[in-house]
């Protein structure tokens with residue numbers, strides 16, 4: 001089974017339902033994580049740039065040795081490929 005990534009923030013969501021977002025009727029949304037998508041709506045109505053700002057810190061904590069510039073560069077390449085940010 002392939003690894004799923006949140007199509008909003010790029011977070012790996014693993015193989016369990018735990019981290020998936022929820023629809024208004026309580027079912028899971030398999031495109032977005034619970035931090036981005038809850039009860040059928042995005043938790044933050046932000047731009048891609050704002051999402052990148054928001055994700056820099058947690059990403060740095062998860063990737064020892066990564067610099068802020070490196071993290072931003074990685075997200076700037078990856079985020080436009082995510083479903084939420086495609087026009």
Ligand SMILES: [Zn+2]
Pocket residue numbers: 006007008009010011032033034035036037
């Ligand atoms: Zn997310």
